[in-house]
Amino acid sequence: MCLSVPARIVSVDGEMAEVSVGGAIFRAGLQMVENVRVGDYVLLHAGFAIEKLNEEDALETLRLLKEMDDAMTE
């Protein structure tokens, strides 16, 4: 129940969206997020999108992890 998972927006209809979690389609309320478009990723929790996932920040986090990885294997 505490579970929130990254979900991809598949379609938008006003305040509601259909989102895909690994291929399984769920409905999500968009009242708490702004400017979501098809293809965006949101955090799905208990039937609502509670935040948009920031791709740049995600990539930055992964980049830092990989840098550390490269540094260690040198």
Add this chain to the structure above:
Amino acid sequence: MKYVDEFREKKLIMNLADQIKRSARGEYTFMEVCGGHTAAIHRFGIPSLLPPGIKLISGPGCPVCVTAVDYIDRLIALSFTRGVAVATFGDLMRVPGTVSSLSEAHAGGADVRVVLSAYEALEIAWSHHDLNVVFPAIGFETTAPGTAVTVLKAASEGTENFFVLNAHKVMPPAMEEIIRGGTHIDGFICPGHVSVITGSSAFEFIPRNYSLACVITGFEPTDILSAILMLIRQISDNNPRVEIQYNRAVTAAGNVKAQEFMNEVFEPCDAEWRGLGVINSGGLTLREKFVNFDAGASFNIEVPHHEPDPVCICGEILRGVSRPDQCVLFATACTPVHPVGACMVSDEGACNAFFKYHVHE
């Protein structure tokens, strides 16, 4: 799956584990206060990757576990009330009340349905005018805004047969209670999704008033291990602060829209946390103007007071003072199939996760 798989890469995980081993100096006790973190830590076998000096303990982060027993009793009583349907998150179904559970009530003919969201419960009310639909509102700041949005929708539609039995709680006062209770903690792994809503600012009081390290982290193994490394560094730098590891979802201010919804519908109140007692400002209550949606006010439900089992040490486990296997009832009278106390009840409870996943040497 995007945003999941990349954060579970084995090589990155092993490197982080190695970094932690090399940075750790002495002993550390880090507490997490989120059921999702409890489950993730055990599911990914994180303790097996850490050096022996690092202890991870669970606080009261499982909303199901900290829900008072008489709340469950009241729900069961409601479910047997003529014309009432209880539409609940699946997590509550098997939670034992004093005598029974919602799952047993359903077997006995009560109208109990599982929903994935408060909105789904409202939709049941819209399509069944002959039913009074009650939604058990449990959860922390991650979940309360969703309940709030739903109540506002019900209000704007003039819905008269939708009710909420509210038990929402808020995290920071409980964390403060635990710190002041004297549990030895070197740092907090702060709740990732509560923080999405509240922002990191909600936890600033911890380093400021108590000089404890804090890192807000996500739920993948690389997130959790990064957080542990960051906590160790804060301590060795003697610079306790609130850091956001989970920056792909969390900001300093949080989700302002969600906070506004929450504040419009709810206000803070004192609340009983099962195992911890009453925590000042530890809960949320429906504001007066939404009293029509309050199941507690609309239905007369009397249940006998519940006496906790005197041998059960859930309170100490929720405070992080004792480990699950230090409880006499653990794995004997108290198991996931027959839980006695709060911590064994839910998949996110400390005792439940420990029982199912922890590889004992």
Add this chain to the structure above:
Amino acid sequence: MSEKISLSHGGGGRQTHDLIQGVFTKRFGMKDPMTDSAILTVPSAMIAFTTDSYVIDPIFFPGGNIGKLAICGTVNDLAVSGADPKYIAAAFIIEEGFGTSDLEKIASSMADEAEAAGVKIVTGDTKVVEKGQCDGLFITTTGVGILREEYAHISSAIRVRSGDRLIINGSSGNHAVTILAARRNLTFDVPLISDCAALNHMIRKVLDNNDGVHFMRDLTRGGLAAVLNELAAMTGRGITVEEDSVPVDEPVRGLCEILGFDPLAMANEGKVIVVAAPGEADKILNIMRSCPEGKDSSIIGIVTEERPGRVVLNSSTGGTRFLDMPSGIQLPRIC
């Protein structure tokens, strides 16, 4: 025949006769006149004998229906004991008002599965109960198979030793997730269907070509986690599983992530665990992979001396934890 089954179809008189003739006997290849018992000749050998009831909801689901499930389930119970499935008895409890054409579809499925598996449905029973006294249709199937002496050890696990390898014939959890999705009207953008299938041909091929099989069990309720824990308890040994090696389809992962289920504890209807002697495991794997029901077979773990009675999972992410016996009912009426 009328459109819906009524109580008179269960009365034992003309309408019952019409029901049996109209729906079952021709499809199942049964002779007329029907006798009280099927008279069968079996060679003097051991017999494997099994029975199961099917109460699945929904009755029709992506990948099959209750009838297909019943035949495959009983065939598999016999096959994993090392036996050659031969004869099946099928008893039907039908709720008044059940659609006749649905019943015909189910009977046809059963006939098709039986023919493909090489078994005969030789006898059966039908009862009709009042509305509300059963949910649509319940089926009980009982099966008989011939067991050769050389395979008698398989179901008891007496030959299982440390070092034995565990092989699964494909992905975990498809049946349970398909049913869960059907019940909640969830859709998938990549279609997911139940893995319901008869495994006796694949198992026969393995047994005919290799003598390294020490144990087999099919995975139904409780999934992989349940069977591995049962095996650990039966043998008094430990089991270690590599999470990376267990195939799990993407939509199954997605649904399990969001609902908090473990794909390794979800029910299957077309999966078997084969425990193989270490020197024969690769050969057995290749035989399984050469069959359509085993094309995604994978070696997933090993029997050990450590932590007897427990199953340890080396997680995909590098950590180690127990894979415990699933507790409680994850999903009711899954089969």
